[in-house]
Amino acid sequence: MPSRKELKGISSGIASSFISRNNDVDGYWAMGILYKIAFESGDNKFTLNLISGESSPKFKYSKRIANPYHEYLLNQLEKKGLEEYQIAAAIVELDFNISHTKKHKMFRWTWGDPFVCRVTISDDLGKKHIYEEYGWCAQHNSHKERRSTRRYVF
Numbered sequence: 001m002p003s004r005k006e007l008k009g010i011s012s013g014i015a016s017s018f019i020s021r022n023n024d025v026d027g028y029w030a031m032g033i034l035y036k037i038a039f040e041s042g043d044n045k046f047t048l049n050l051i052s053g054e055s056s057p058k059f060k061y062s063k064r065i066a067n068p069y070h071e072y073l074l075n076q077l078e079k080k081g082l083e084e085y086q087i088a089a090a091i092v093e094l095d096f097n098i099s100h101t102k103k104h105k106m107f108r109w110t111w112g113d114p115f116v117c118r119v120t121i122s123d124d125l126g127k128k129h130i131y132e133e134y135g136w137c138a139q140h141n142s143h144k145e146r147r148s149t150r151r152y153v154f
Contacts, residue, residue: 002081007129010076011119014050014069015133018092019117025061032140034059035096035115039139044097050090073121089122096137112138 017023023030038046041057048055050070053063073090077083097113117133 004082004086004123004125004127004129006076006080006082007087007121007123008131010073010080011121011129011131013076014072014090014092015117015119015131017072018069018119019133019135023065025065028140029137030065031094031115031135031137032112034094035113035137036139038094038096044095046094046096048092048094050092051087086124087121088124088126089120091120091122093118093120112136 019031021029025033034046035044037057037059038044043057046055046057046059048062048066050066050073053066053070055062055066059065069092070090073087074084077087094115094117096115098116100114113136115135115137117135119131121129123129
């Protein structure tokens with residue numbers, strides 16, 4: 001019988017990929033765009049439900065961002081021998097402009113504000129499997145950033 005403990009590893013994979021520079025929205029880094037949306041809403045938080053695709057604050061492309069991570073979740077469940085019914089929720093929480101901690105690696109090329117990406121997968125037994133990734137991010141600014149050629153039409 002597969003163990004639900006595998007869900008922490010799946011949370012880790014989602015968090016690492018979510019903050020990656022390969023996670024983009026129409027050619028721009030998704031983290032910068034989500035930071036800007038969170039800031040403009042008056043709060044430095046952004047929450048994305050990977051199952052429903054709903055977000056807070058509302059973002060018209062949240063389902064588009066959530067979809068590949070929902071597919072990744074389903075794929076990993078299958079690989080680990082777990083079933084979809086064993087997942088009650090899968091949430092990505094982003095907290096921007098937080099206090100710098102030891103978990104924030106400092107590099108010469110780092111700019112922006114510290115953030116944490118927390119992925120919580122809740123199972124059908126009520127246990128939460130949480131993984132956090134830390135990083136640095138500035139709000140999206142199309143005048144300062146280069147646009148990727150991996151653009152898609154919304």
